[in-house]
Amino acid sequence: MATSLKIKNEKKLIVKSEWCKGCGICAAFCPKNVLSIENEIVKIVDIDACIKCGQCEMRCPDYAIYLGGKDDE
């Protein structure tokens, strides 16, 4: 739980689609329905709703979605 608290809000949600295998985990467990799977790849569908909780990053088996930014974590 410590982990998600640490994430600061200036972070940006980044998708690395080359690594995405479209499993759907991130989308299913995003508390804000920010994500959706289209053509077996994750898509950000509602970035404004994103609360940067980091759950998608934490559960993505392929490290294809994460909160990044200048001062990386």
Added chain:
Amino acid sequence: MATSLKIKNEKKLIVKSEWCKGCGICAAFCPKNVLSIENEIVKIVDIDACIKCGQCEMRCPDYAIYLGGKDDE
């Protein structure tokens, strides 16, 4: 414990000295000091004291002492 009770009193204490290795267990745990070890072999030293409890037989690692008789056990 069932075992020793079953043994009937008409049994005879028999030593098979060829098999005895003189370990001394029978003598040590005979409740009536019937046995003794001499020259690395068990000897019956006080047969009259024997209550035919069978403890010697039960603990002899070499089956060299036992209660036997006509109607073997």
Added chain:
Amino acid sequence: MSNQYEIRLSGAGGQGLILAGIILAEAAIKDGKNAVQTQSYGPEARGGASKSEVIISNKEINYPKVRKCDLLLALTQKACDEYIDSLKKDGILIVDNSVEVKRKDIKKFKLPVIETANEKLKVPMVANIVALGAICKASSIVTKDSLENAILNRVPRGTEDINKTAFEKGLNLINN
């Protein structure tokens, strides 16, 4: 060796190409021919095969792997790029219409295999059967009856109809 027909079915894991290979081989056997089917494996058994090969012949088949093939099916660009060179001159190439091909010295059929399965039939899983239909039409290596028979024998119970349809759609992708 000249009456030996060598077929390579390629694409991504999960596209059912091993099953397609098995069905092709079984159809050939129904036709009274000899057949050998092989496939390639990923790390240990995982990963899944990305290609399946079938050799059909009237004689004994010795070397069981496909070398230069007479017919190549490629459902993805990657597969096509990797195997296109193994197709014989004047060989038959069946590719999904999403795939680009440069070679000219071959008989090329660029067909909406995946689209047919996904959009016409709404069952992506039957792309392999659509492809078999096309192969049947493009070559004459197995008879239509045997192939249909082999398909119906192998597909899961309850899916016979959709597969039959897929097969026919595949046949119809090539009109000559």
Added chain:
Amino acid sequence: MSNQYEIRLSGAGGQGLILAGIILAEAAIKDGKNAVQTQSYGPEARGGASKSEVIISNKEINYPKVRKCDLLLALTQKACDEYIDSLKKDGILIVDNSVEVKRKDIKKFKLPVIETANEKLKVPMVANIVALGAICKASSIVTKDSLENAILNRVPRGTEDINKTAFEKGLNLINN
């Protein structure tokens, strides 16, 4: 090979014959000779060895096992019966006085080895050292000094005196 002296020490497990063999070999080495000691094993390492063999030579020793021996020690009847035939004609036999021997063509020493240890010294464990004393006197294969030295080197600390006495008793069992 003729200057090679072969010794077999036999008896029951637990009589310390392996140690005796080692001591003999070490004494020979102290005398500047070559020596090889081997032994026999029971089922896996258990059981314990019933014989120990030593070859002493001025030259390289090749075959390390004792064949026909020059000297046989037998502390039990069983051991004597088993090995008596391996003693060379005119070889030296040292047996405990409890042991019966028929062979005549040998130099026989029938000595109260065990009795000396048990009754004179009250330490059954030193029978092997008593025997070494007898061997030393009966043969001249190792010098008394080296043997005594070797014994004192090998026996457990604190038992030097009793072992020294045992050795001397052994020497004195043979008076010539």
Added chain:
Amino acid sequence: MMSNHIKLMQGNEACVEGAIAAGMRFFAGYPITPSTEIAEISAQRLPRVGGKFIQMEDEIGSMAAVIGASLTGLKAMTATSGPGFSLKQENIGYAAIAEVPCVIINVQRGGPSTGLPTSPAQGDIMQAKWGTHGDHPVIALSPSSVRETFDLTIKAFNYAEKYRVPVIMLMDEVIGHMREKVEIPNREDLEVIDRKKPTSGLVDYKPYRIEDGELVPPMAEYGGEYRFHVTGLVHDETGFPSNTPKVAESLIKRLIKKIDDNKKDIFLYEEYKLEDAEIALISFGSTARSAKSAVDMARAEGIKVGLFRPITIWPFLDTEIEQLAKKVNKIITVEMNLGQYAIEVERKACKYAHVDKYGKLNGELITPDEILKKIKEV
């Protein structure tokens, strides 16, 4: 129409079908690529015929369970690949000295160690004979086709039961995984050999007593009429351990002799276009298929080459190879290793013919073209 008996079948499947036809009623195994299908299909098939399948905790346990099951009278088999085959070695030696019939399938993959787990190889040829410690007998067979896998699995059981010996099937990934047209023979047409049971009285029964003129003792089963002791120690005819040099020598020599004296029965091989050949290829398993193609290709170019295909790998086809060497000028061994069978060939052939070897172990089946090239070189 495809008859009921004609099927497209995978090599590993044919192995199980052959085994069941031979009477296998027990399988213990541990999954490993590329042999896993043998376990999987056995799990499916055995309970249907009243047999037993068990997945053990490892390969050592599998081999042990197979020996245990065989001692109760069931025909028993295990299947594995390189790493598992290495682990089974200790207990294979046990089966050899205790003379417990069993069949061990090794679908060879690229070694050493984990190596190339999904690629074919023929790198365990020597291991099949020498993998366990001490001199000991084994029989090893190597099929070249799916149908032959079926047939040889039956033979493997037959040899195992007849000679009370572990029999090893050296398949390879290509043969194990390829599917091929197979005509399954009728049950009635199959020769199935069962182990010989003792007939002696209960009192004077000795589990390892050899009857006059025989080399293999009849075998009772646990749970039957006779009670007996089995050990991996050197033992005499009573089955109890003995340290006597004579007993030891005669036991091990008999174990070897029972195979050696029956080579005629055990030697299997195929000759292809050897009648007038000047060059002989020697190859087995999947590479023999490539070699056959190469022979045809070479013949088409007028080169007089033929193929000798050992089916029995162990005992080594000594007399046959010597014969062959006398007939041809050159021998080329073709195997997916660095020349293991070649060692034995050289030993028997070197006086009579030049022996050359072609080996490869890059995870790919040797092609006919490569062989043809090699033929032209020598």
Added chain:
Amino acid sequence: MMSNHIKLMQGNEACVEGAIAAGMRFFAGYPITPSTEIAEISAQRLPRVGGKFIQMEDEIGSMAAVIGASLTGLKAMTATSGPGFSLKQENIGYAAIAEVPCVIINVQRGGPSTGLPTSPAQGDIMQAKWGTHGDHPVIALSPSSVRETFDLTIKAFNYAEKYRVPVIMLMDEVIGHMREKVEIPNREDLEVIDRKKPTSGLVDYKPYRIEDGELVPPMAEYGGEYRFHVTGLVHDETGFPSNTPKVAESLIKRLIKKIDDNKKDIFLYEEYKLEDAEIALISFGSTARSAKSAVDMARAEGIKVGLFRPITIWPFLDTEIEQLAKKVNKIITVEMNLGQYAIEVERKACKYAHVDKYGKLNGELITPDEILKKIKEV
């Protein structure tokens, strides 16, 4: 007086002393007759020199622990006998493909299986080379005396470290258990070779990169400057798995070549009275002692016989045996098995000399008289 350096020493003890002199600082083992003293003495000795001893749960674990320890930079050894040697095979193959230096002592006893646990044998000669699956390199040495056991254990470590290969010491019960006069050399007089460390930069470090003209990659250690990956899969010079046929072929070929190309350095043997010999005995380990006695006995009767004693068992002394075969008329191999080394000898010698074998496996050391008889027979 006996000097400090002159001692009566047991073979198994000399093995440990040699190992410690060579720099062994890790031993993992599991007791088994007749090798147990090696574990016991290692347990006594190692902590005194700052080394580590561990008794593992079995032989598989022992072999694994030895490889693990070696990867941290320690010189590591294990010791066992037949059954344990069979169990170690899988991980010996791992050491071979991952190129982890280690020494495995096998004090041979009577096999197969539990066999004759307290009796000598030389039945694991072939297993030392072929016991694990797949083609792979090993070096195997066989001492004939207690002193040589000391020396060869040092050599075993030297080869292991120099060539990054598992080295197997094929002792036998006689050599392991006999006590003999030994003069232990001074530390300064011993040649001890340590593994070559990498010198490349951290960034472009590749654990299996071969420097020009070399065949053995330098070796870093876990916990040092470099981080690296080790696997039993076929791998490229980065140490990561690869399925490319080229990578596979070149890896395995290099593994074999690094030994083959250095045979000169690895070949050890002794020649005894061979100058004018018409008959050559070939024998190693304890039987070579019997053979030497037999040579002397035969010479005394005017028979021109000599002894060739292989000290290096694997790689096979091919050129030397061929040379020998050209020089003599007859060769007799003498070993406590049914003729394992003989197979290799036959292969190399058959063109030039008649090869006969004398083998025995009844649990007793072959005697000089038996050999003499055999000499007279041929």
Added chain:
Amino acid sequence: MSSRLINEYLREDKLPHIWCPGCSHGITMRAIVKAIDNLNIEKNNICIVSGIGCSSRAPGYMDFNTLHTTHGRALAFATGIKMANPKLKVIVITGDGDCAAIGGNHLIHAARRNIDITTIVFNNNIYGMTGGQYSPTTPQGERGTTAPFGNIDKNFNLCNLVKAAGATYTGRSTAYHVNMITKLVEEGIKNKGFSFIETLSICPTYYGRKNKKGNVVDMMNYLKNNSINVKAAEKLSDEQLKDKIIVGELYKTQEPEYTEEYKKIIESFQKER
């Protein structure tokens, strides 16, 4: 580009990894790396050891000293490493097949010795790599390719087994409870002794398909909905806990550590001189 954690601790050039879409092995690997990051351990002082299996492929992606051994033997190799160089933090990544089937003996003996190794088992209740055979943790009645009629083998409770064998730290989490994995691994590494962390994992490709467990998300939801924290579980009856996955720190104690004890022997000789 990828996140700092991935960039710093994984071998990015080896990614994307070979695991199937939705395989939870990637989730667990990241959670472990996160624990190492939280503990701030020097990368060169870490050695990660695995056996063979899908899970055991993890070390190949992790930028530490890494060792991919033979099937089932990771803990025996690791024991050699830890004994030889006790300053290394040794972490074993293993699968249910690797550690509990073929590797069971090394598991109980490493636990018994209380050697300072942290073992994390990616328990997906199946042999993934060889294609879906049942494992010693496949629940009774479920299917695998070698249990076509339902598995009759009882499954191990690995944490109980390892505790009975002598481990001084055990914990269980699931691929859904990622932060808990990280926390348990941190505690496991900190424990001077043998630590065992079981992570219930999902193999959609084989276990999921064979047992009709739905898609990847269904399987994750199963883990989410059927887990209960050990603290909460204490208050419930056995009946109520039936079919529940008890997660959290299960056992923790302190006992002499193996390599420290051995060090004392060595030191006793150094003093002697």
Added chain:
Amino acid sequence: MSSRLINEYLREDKLPHIWCPGCSHGITMRAIVKAIDNLNIEKNNICIVSGIGCSSRAPGYMDFNTLHTTHGRALAFATGIKMANPKLKVIVITGDGDCAAIGGNHLIHAARRNIDITTIVFNNNIYGMTGGQYSPTTPQGERGTTAPFGNIDKNFNLCNLVKAAGATYTGRSTAYHVNMITKLVEEGIKNKGFSFIETLSICPTYYGRKNKKGNVVDMMNYLKNNSINVKAAEKLSDEQLKDKIIVGELYKTQEPEYTEEYKKIIESFQKER
């Protein structure tokens, strides 16, 4: 002549056995045979399996179907036998080294499967046959030839381990408490499932000598004086139980037995036809 029990159930021509004077293996062997006699099982329906060790030599003396296997593997051989012919009563005789060191994996897996095998371990806390090396049950601090400075390995509590692995019956007795061995073996055989009986044994030759435990009688007295029945133990504190040997029936439960479950699969196909 010898007693009826010996005469009827042992192979008298193999006696006297090879065990050392005072070795308790002979006592335990007799106690087992007594249990069989009490249960009146047909000799041909019993199969006794062992590994390698002094203890594992027992089957050679016992007049049943007997199998002396490889070191550590008795339970795996026995599993094959029981699966193949479930009507056989399969009894495994093993040593602490044989079953808990090299054979540990087969032990926990046989327990897990709850296969109907009765395992009796002759636990003398040492490897007797190879000459006194420490075993996984040698108490910490004690000596063996490979633990010359005192054993730093923690020892297994075998009954606990096997219970955690899945055994449905466990019990412990000592070579002094002979009738209790017989009773436990009887109950173990009657239990339809995996039963495990630990008998604390004495090895005067190695364990006794190495650890200055006195003579044979002293060692027997130790067992006598330091044992406490599990019932009595329940009332005592951990402190009071320190260094005590808890004897008696330790665990008993009922669960599906492996070969019976497999039989159901076979029968389902027989019905099908």
